[in-house]
Amino acid sequence: xxxxxxxxxxxxxxxxxxxxxxxxxxxxxxxxxxxxxxxxxxxxxxxxxxxxxxxxxxxxxxxxxxxxxxxxxxxxxxxxxxxxxxxxxxxxxxxxxxxxxxxxxxxxxxxxxxxxxxxxxxxxxxxxxxxxxxxxxxxxxxxxxxxxxxxxxxxxxxxxxxxxxxxxxxxxxxxxxxxxxxxxxxxxxxxxxxxxxxxxxxxxxxxxxxxxxxxxxxxxxxxxxxxxxxxxxxxxxxxxxxxxxxx
Numbered sequence: 001x002x003x004x005x006x007x008x009x010x011x012x013x014x015x016x017x018x019x020x021x022x023x024x025x026x027x028x029x030x031x032x033x034x035x036x037x038x039x040x041x042x043x044x045x046x047x048x049x050x051x052x053x054x055x056x057x058x059x060x061x062x063x064x065x066x067x068x069x070x071x072x073x074x075x076x077x078x079x080x081x082x083x084x085x086x087x088x089x090x091x092x093x094x095x096x097x098x099x100x101x102x103x104x105x106x107x108x109x110x111x112x113x114x115x116x117x118x119x120x121x122x123x124x125x126x127x128x129x130x131x132x133x134x135x136x137x138x139x140x141x142x143x144x145x146x147x148x149x150x151x152x153x154x155x156x157x158x159x160x161x162x163x164x165x166x167x168x169x170x171x172x173x174x175x176x177x178x179x180x181x182x183x184x185x186x187x188x189x190x191x192x193x194x195x196x197x198x199x200x201x202x203x204x205x206x207x208x209x210x211x212x213x214x215x216x217x218x219x220x221x222x223x224x225x226x227x228x229x230x231x232x233x234x235x236x237x238x239x240x241x242x243x244x245x246x247x
Contacts, residue, residue, distance in 0.1 A: 001056045002234050003169055004129075004138050004156060008060060009233075012158055013131030016061065019110045020128045021053040021141075027116040029080045029090065036090050038116070039078060044094040045114040049142070050209045051202075053112060054102075056127065056141040058201065061108045062230040064208045066223045071095035071216040074117040100212045105227065134160035139169075183239065200228035 008016060023045060029035040037043050058064065073092050080088040096116040103109055127138035137157040156167040181197030188195035204226040211222035 001059060001138065001141060003167075004136070005060050005233060007156065007158070007167070008129065008131075008136065012134065013129065013136050013160070014133030016106075016108050016129060016131050018130045019057060019061065019108060020130075021057065021110065021112040021114075022120075022124060022126060022128075023049045023053065023112075023114045024118040024120040024124065025116055026119050027078060027096070029078050029082060031082050033082060033084060035078075035080055035082065035085070036088070039090050039092040039094060039096065041094050044096055044098075045116045046095070046098050046100070046209050046212055050112070050114060050212075051205055052141040053114075053127065054205045054208055055201065056138070057102075057104075057110055058205065058228075059231055060129070061104045061110075062106045063104065063204060063227045064110075064224055065103045065105045066221045067100065067102050067208050067211040067215055068221045069098055069100040069212040069216045071099075071213065072097045072117070095213065095216065098212060098216075100215075102208065134158055184234075187239065194229070194232075196231040196234075198228065198231075200226070201231060204228045 007013075025045070027035075028038050032038070038048060054064070073094075073096055075096070076092050078090040078092060080086055080090065097118070098112065098114040100112040100114065101109070102112070125137045126140045129136040129138060135158070137155075137159070139156060156169065158165045158167065181195075184197060185195040204224070207224050207226045211224060215222045
């Protein structure tokens with residue numbers, strides 16, 4: 001989501017007002033070979049998929065100030081339909097639907113729907129950023145270029161004045177570059193600078209996810225104690241050898 005952040009900071013949609021994230025699924029028991037743990041404490045949709053969404057948002061808008069959630073266990077029991085545990089009944093012990101509000105220190109207000117209880121729909125966006133001059137649809141944060149084969153969800157889309165502009169990802173590390181954080185850490189050590197995929201960032205995202213559960217239990221906003229620096233953008237001149245290899 002480096003390109004998304006560059007576009008936002010260029011002012012293409014004006015000042016950012018809010019962001020919505022959507023991860024809607026009917027759960028994992030229809031395909032996962034060992035789905036029980038997804039429905040136990042320490043798992044659920046927020047702790048499973050939240051790291052992708054919240055890390056992308058912190059990258060775009062900076063650290064989170066406070067969190068509030070309403071959660072639910074819609075289905076107290078689940079029946080596994082995948083092999084090899086087909087027919088096993090799972091007792092659900094952790095929230096499986098989250099309606100979460102996050103406020104960033106930058107002032108941006110975010111909302112997330114994270115669910116194992118719902119069915120997504122064709123063309124449903126993963127992240128939508130609302131600006132004063134336009135709206136940006138952001139591709140799947142669980143992928144580097146976000147491309148899923150569908151123009152309506154796999155591209156960056158900017159909507160302004162009733163018209164839509166489709167922008168394909170052009171950053172060099174857009175193809176499943178899950179080792180990029182390690183690469184950046186190696187360069188950061190050599191260059192004496194902070195690494196972007198830092199422990200502070202990871203702990204902050206975990207802090208926000210746990211706060212989303214605590215908030216629902218206590219029926220109040222939870223102020224976060226962590227506040228990492230917003231990761232810097234990757235500069236055009238960084239990682240020249242690796243850029244050449246990526247073509």
